[in-house]
Amino acid sequence: MAHKGRLAAVIIVVVVLGAVAYWIMTADISAVGSPGGVETSIADGMREWYIGRGAKSVPPPTVANNAESISQGEALYSMSCAQCHGMNARKPMPIGEWMNPRVPNLSSADTQEMSDKEIFWVIKNGIRLSGMPGFAKLSTDPEIWQMTYYVRSLGAKPAR
Numbered sequence: 001m002a003h004k005g006r007l008a009a010v011i012i013v014v015v016v017l018g019a020v021a022y023w024i025m026t027a028d029i030s031a032v033g034s035p036g037g038v039e040t041s042i043a044d045g046m047r048e049w050y051i052g053r054g055a056k057s058v059p060p061p062t063v064a065n066n067a068e069s070i071s072q073g074e075a076l077y078s079m080s081c082a083q084c085h086g087m088n089a090r091k092p093m094p095i096g097e098w099m100n101p102r103v104p105n106l107s108s109a110d111t112q113e114m115s116d117k118e119i120f121w122v123i124k125n126g127i128r129l130s131g132m133p134g135f136a137k138l139s140t141d142p143e144i145w146q147m148t149y150y151v152r153s154l155g156a157k158p159a160r
């Protein structure tokens with residue numbers, strides 16, 4: 001009996017290793033095609049969890065969310081972000097459409113579902129293994145809040 005159990009365990013390990021090897025050997029890293037549904041949902045779920053965790057350490061905003069901040073944020077956005085996210089942040093530049101993960105439309109429901117602190121965290125830290133750079137060493141925290149409010153204004157939703 002113990003033998004049979006051991007044999008079954010060995011077979012399971014071999015099958016799992018074989019599946020992993022097959023997956024590695026057939027994986028496609030081209031940015032042109034889109035990854036499959038399983039890869040996308042695992043990556044999205046992990047990304048959401050990491051961003052949510054990061055946002056917990058963001059201190060309260062140091063600038064007010066008002067028309068002046070939004071217009072300052074828009075000016076900063078046009079210098080630092082428009083080359084990927086597009087001039088009005090609603091339509092990524094052609095090059096952004098062919099990065100993988102794709103550059104998102106910042107007025108989309110996916111982005112607007114994020115809290116202010118989550119957007120701030122993403123702009124400040126970037127997202128590793130994606131094209132999104134971290135601006136921690138390029139912009140000050142008040143500037144990052146202004147850009148956060150500009151992004152938030154695209155969804156015309158109340159601040160959270």
Ligand code: HEC
Pocket residue numbers: 047077080081082083084085099101102103104106110111112119122123127130131132133135147151
């Ligand atoms: C080099 C191209 C590039 C530049 C420059 C860039 N981004 Fe991004 N950004 C990306 C990519 C690619 C993603 C998607 C990352 C992902 O899906 O994991 C992204 C994601 C985001 C997100 C998360 C939204 C979402 O729905 O996932 C926000 C917010 C954002 N960028 C804001 C900005 C702001 C503000 C700037 C300028 C300070 C900026 N980005 C500059 C490429 C860029």
